[in-house]
Amino acid sequence: MTQISNQKEESTVAPNTEAATSNRKTAWIGLGSILSVASLLAIILASLGYGISLAVEAEFGIPHATVFTSAFELLDLSSVAIMAIVNTGTTAVWSVDGFLKVASKIWMLAVFLFGVWALLLLSVRDWRWPVKKFTILRRDQTWLRTPTRGDSWKQFFQSFIWPTIGTFLGFAVLWLVWAAIFSAPVLLAALPSIGYGLGKAHIKEWIIGAETCVPFATREARQKPKPIPQKTLRSVDCVALTKEGKTIAEGLVVLATSSSIVLYNPITGAARRERTDGVSIEAVEGASWFESPPRP
Known part of the structure; x- marks a missing residue:
């Protein structure tokens, strides 16, 4: 036992x-x-952030190596690229012209693919020899049966649609795998260039093209429903840096990391990078910056 x-x-x-x-x-x-x-994902975001630092150097002359001090700060800079992508995609898709362009391209592609599929159906319909069935497809004699010339169009369509969908999905997955394998190195090498272009567009549109600073609002004003304005001014964050009670710098926020901030003065056209260690950062309205035209 x-x-x-x-x-x-x-x-x-x-x-x-x-x-x-x-x-x-x-x-x-x-x-x-x-x-x-x-x-x-960290490599992708860091590469985009590096491109953003190159855009700052190209626009304002600040060396890109001084914009960040670590790889983690490159992740901070990548937020500029992400916002540029979101703004560009939202504008392109949700605007009337952009929506019509996307819809027209999708519609044309759908018509083309349907035509190719219809021609394939006609060619298979005229085959003189039936296609051999796989063992796994013999369970269903309606949707997974071998098409023959004696079938009606309904029977032929039923026997052909699921293999067509399965073949399409199989080739699509195979193509995506091969595309990912061969395009990944090229894409990783091109990411700084993509970040550079996004950074240039962001600076031109939201920094140089800004029309006012983000206005202040009291608690009561923030709680009230906002009316729909007839014209929306392009606003940007404006700050002043103070240390020991003295203002050491102020301007439009180009970008910021955990250890530094880059400011732009629209009147003089100058930009500067300041460390934020031991510095008080205060939001300002800075309306006078937009009253005088910038220097040519």
Whole structure:
């Protein structure tokens, strides 16, 4: 009896051990996948942030290497690129002209693909030899049957649609995998250039093209429903830096990281980078900056 009970205990312990080992392997694989995706996203964002620093150097002459001090600050700079992408995409898609352009392209592509599929159907319909069925497709004699010339159009369509969808999805996944493999190095190398273009567009539109500072509003004014303005001025954050009670710099915020800030003066056209250690940052309205035209 003792031997039988020991054998039962061993037989119950072994499956539990295998299940626990399998769960641990699955957990480690999942953790590794998450870390891999996070590392890839960090590289992409840091590359975009590096492009933003190059745009600041091109526009204002501040060396790009002084704009950031660590890779983490490149992640801060990437927020400028992300906002530029969001603004560009929102403007392009939700404007009437942009929506019509996107819809027309999608419609033309859909018509083209439908025509190709219809020609494929006609060519298969005229085959003189039936296609051999796979074993896994013999379960359903309506939707997964072999098309023949004696079928009606309804029967032929039913027997052809699911293999068509499956083939399309299979080729699409295969194409995406190959495209990702071959385009990933090129895309990673081009990311700083993309960030540079987005940074230039952001500076031109939202910094140099700003019309006013973000206005102050009291608590009561913030709680009231905002009326829809007839014309919206392009506003930007304006700040003043003070240290030991003295103002050391002020201007429009071009960008900011955890250790520094880049300011732009629209009257003189000068830009400067200031460290924020031990500095008080206060928002200002700075209406006088937009009353005088900038220097040519």
